[in-house]
Amino acid sequence: MAQIRDVAKLAAVSPATVSRAFSDPSKLSTTTLERVLAAAEELKYKPSSLAQLFREKRTNTVLVMVPDIANVLFARVVSGIERVAVENKFNLIVSDTGDDAAIESVGVEMVETYRADGVIQLGERPLDQLHHEGEHCAIPFVQAISADPRGRYPTVGIDDRSAAAMMAEHLLACGHRRIGVLAGLKDRLVTQERLAGIRDALAARELPFDETMVAYGPYSMAGGENSAMRLLSRERNVSALFCMSDEIAIGAIRAAHDLGFNLPNDLSISGFDNIEFGKYCTPPLTTVMQPAERIGEVAMIHMCDILRGHAVTGIHEMLSTELVVRASVREVG
Amino acid sequence: MAQIRDVAKLAAVSPATVSRAFSDPSKLSTTTLERVLAAAEELKYKPSSLAQLFREKRTNTVLVMVPDIANVLFARVVSGIERVAVENKFNLIVSDTGDDAAIESVGVEMVETYRADGVIQLGERPLDQLHHEGEHCAIPFVQAISADPRGRYPTVGIDDRSAAAMMAEHLLACGHRRIGVLAGLKDRLVTQERLAGIRDALAARELPFDETMVAYGPYSMAGGENSAMRLLSRERNVSALFCMSDEIAIGAIRAAHDLGFNLPNDLSISGFDNIEFGKYCTPPLTTVMQPAERIGEVAMIHMCDILRGHAVTGIHEMLSTELVVRASVREVG
DNA sequence: ACATTCAATACAACCGGTTTCATTGCAAGC
């Protein structure tokens, strides 16, 4: 591959002039500029990003840490991040962390070793658990989706508590009183927030919350199927299931079918996230729309701001959600 | 951030010694090594990847071009690539190309400008359409999933033709004779291959192939729903639908439900890919298992080989598929 | 005791751009 010196020689100028021809053409006379560009074209010269980035001490790269890239919700967030990244000429290194703290730590280190300029994390693990060197150097960091809004870095997500309350209220308004909850993993902030939302909705109607109606499990279809099996075989007269994700709901639908329930007549099921498959379930899933792509976009916009030197510290954006009413939740007597 | 010179000064050695302490500790005496490591630790020194990579003229980074990162099948392939990448200390830059040739070209250019060492492409667009500079410089390139096996680069995928034949034969063995085909986009190699497989299966039983029973459309749920609507309202006595992807099949199930079909009694539907959601469909989807993660792994293994200098040119791996029999296809008459 | 050998380390060039500072030359102003 041709180098800047080759071009300089062919155009009979100095390397500095060639460099300027690309970075700030207005500094060159028209004739020189033409000569340089012609020489570059002839040699098919392309500046080495590696050399440029080394000089600048920037990578123009943002690391995205995803707990599971094969999860559609996360994939949509990444898609949004990607869109804004392209617009701003950033590259994305994507790392599937499997939600492992050690792997996330290595990711954060990539900023210190100049492999990435910043990190966008999908998940709730706070930065200080990943980076023990204190104030040694500030890591440009943004958390998206199930963020922990107590950190000093920007977070982008939804108001899980009120979104869950909205859905719970919808179930209550449909007349459901015996509502089972297929929750996600118990130790997750999201899970606790959504649970709090359900409590809020019940409290608003002065109804009691029954802890025994909650089954915890992974945020996955298999997890939902499993939890539903447990809950439905234990609690006979449940009329609705509040599932904390669409995947859990899809698993629950399978379990309910297998247990002989006629959906949605015998049992209402609600989801959370509004992934595309929900629309194609039988019955189509009533759920909460979470603007996944937009969350990704906003997260990346914040990252761009930070990397441009605009200090965005305590911003915790909560994007708006929407109730998506489909057929899986029915009114009851 | 501390630099190598700082460490050298503190340990009272030359920068070269510090460098060797990390790259080849055996070259140092025990006492010096200890002193250097202690100094590095004290200053929290981490070598700048940017400087190292610039020196090496390598990026340790592979670009993965994905037509749509939010597609679960592609996401699983990326997941497999990622796994092998981590093992081999490679980073992954993921680019969502939207199946756009111009964006893919820019991606390939990243190798020329030293932003990536090689490119793994998920899709079938041949390299020579993306890189017109001929033999100017060889781009380490591997194609995965719906690869075009006529190129001079390695490809990893499945034998779409015989996999489709296997599924078609299954439908025939179940007694289906009026089989509608919900095909993908007509101009895709995959589509044509799978169509050829269907023809093979019919020919093996000396049955005719009816072109009017094919509906083309995008490889998506909406596409499948649309195609199914068109085909089912036109062709009344179809007993089975061969769908070229699980997403198409899921759309078709929705359409069939909406048209009042009782599944699977009135109509059998088969998918292709074996995405996780298929198992949770109503009825659960009979499909062809495509080893997506493994395809990603093998693709990345080839990429590692190439980048280590092992010239792997004409390898076209076809990983084995499996028929996944579930409830959406029924025996008839 | 002196030559030989080898391990341990230092020195300095190098990777390929960018950028500062210096220099040149031409045009405008007095």
Added chain:
DNA sequence: GCTTGCAATGAAACCGGTTGTATTGAATGT
């Protein structure tokens, strides 16, 4: 005509590591 100012360009330092070569010094052999 000489100074001043500015546009155009070149020379060289620099980014922070790695590595080939030179140097030192201690151990070994005769």
